[in-house]
Amino acid sequence: MKVTVVGTGYVGLVTGACLSEMGNHVLCLDLDADKIKTLNEGGIPIHEPGLLEVVRNNVAAGRLQFTTDVERAVSHGTIQFIAVGTPPDEDGSADLKYVLAAARAIGRTMTDFKVIVDKSTVPVGTGDKVQAAVADEIAKRGIKLDFAVCSNPEFLKEGAAVKDFMSPDRVVVGADDERAILLMRALYSPFTRNRDRMMVMDIKSAEFTKYAANAMLATRISFMNELSRLAEVMGADIELVRQGIGSDPRIGTHFLYAGAGYGGSCFPKDVKALAKTSADAGLPSKMLEAVEAVNDEQKLVLVNKVVAKYGEDLSGRTFALWGLAFKPNTDDMREAPSRVIIEELNRRGARIQAYDPVAMHEASRVMPASAQLAYASGASAALEGADALIIVTEWKEFRTPDFDGIRDALKDKRVFDGRNLYEPALIRAMGLEYHCIGRP
C-alpha cells in the first residue's frame, strides 16, 4: 500500500520504517530539511536498536523515502499518518498546533480519498478537530472530496521500538468509517498474524486508551516509589516486596521497579495532559496529581541521600555519575532524572563526571553550558578522582562492574544506586558503602 507519514520523530520514523519493511511504499514528510537529508543518506537522528538497519534496507529497496515536499507527500499515500509532536502547553495540556497544521496541509493539498490517521498522542476529541480542519481546508478550495479520520495510538517503548512495532501486543484503531477500518486491517494484518490483535473502537475511546495506558503505568511506578520510601523507614526490602506482589497475576511482574523516577517523552507529558483534561471536565484527578508529585520528589531521592551523607554544602566534591538517558538503550534525555540530579548537585557546589554509553552527545546538547559537568570516556574513567558514584540509568554494562576497581577509585568508597542494580550484601562484602532505593 501507499502510506505517508507526517513527522519523522520517534513514532513517525519507526512507523514509516516498519511499514516499509512489510512491503508498503512509504513516504515520510518532515519540515526539518537537515533531518530529511540525514535520513535520505541512510542515517538516523536517534539511537534506537535495530532501526538503522530497517531504514537503510528499505531506503535501498526504494520502499522508504523522505521528503520536505508537502504536496508530494500528500499526493503519495492513501493512508496519511499524522505523527507529529504534541508538546505540553504551559498549563500542561497537549498543544495540538502541529497536529492541526498537518491536518490542514492534507486538506489543502489532497485530490482524492484519504484515510487520515492520528498516531500522535492526542486528547479525547482531537479526531473531531482534525475532521473539522481538513473539511474546512477542502471547503475553502470550493470543491468536494471524501476522507475518513481515524485514531491509531502508538504503544511502542523507546529502546525496543522496532520490536514493539513489529510484534505489537495490540493495535488500537478508533474509526467509524468502514473503508478506513478495512484499510487499517489490511495494513496491520502482517504484524498481527498469529491472532487478530486489532481492536476497533470509536475514535474517542481509542484516544482515551493511550492516556489511560500511560497513566496506569506511571501510577504503578509512583506507587512503588512511594512504597520504597516507607520500606526504608520500616526496614523492609522493596525488591522482595516487588517479587512477593508481582507473582499475583492480577498484579503482574512488569513495571514494579522502584527507582530514580520516571522520565521520557511520554509519561510526564501524558500524566499532565490527562490531569488537565480531568480538571477541565470538572473532575480533577487526585490520583494523577499524586502520581506526578511523587515522581517529582522521586527524582530528588538520590540527591537527598547524597545530602544526608555529605551535608548541604557539596563544594569541592566530585561525583561520578553513570547513566544520563532517561532509560537504557536510548539517547533520549527528555525529562531524564539525571538532569534534575546534576542540577541539584551543581547548585550545592558539586562537580559531576558523567558517563553514558550513548547519550553523552545528546546530553551536551540539552544540558546548560554553565553545568559543572564533564563527560568521561568510559565507566571507569568517570570514577577517577571522584568522592562517590551515583547510578541513574540501568545500562547492561553497569550490571556486573569491577567492584574492586570502583572501591579503589572512589575516595569515599560509596555508591548511590538509583536502580537497585546490586545485591546489597555482595557490594558491601566488596568493601563499598551502598545506598539504594527501598532496601535496608
Ligand code: UDX
Ligand atoms: C512509555 C510506554 O511504555 C509506551 O507504551 C508508550 O508508547 C510511551 O511511553 P517509554 O517512555 O519509551 O514508553 O519508556 P518505558 O520503558 O515505559 O519507561 C518509562 C519510564 O519509567 C522510564 O524512565 C523508566 O526508567 C521508568 N520505569 C519503568 C520505572 O521507574 N520503573 C519501572 O518498573 C518501569
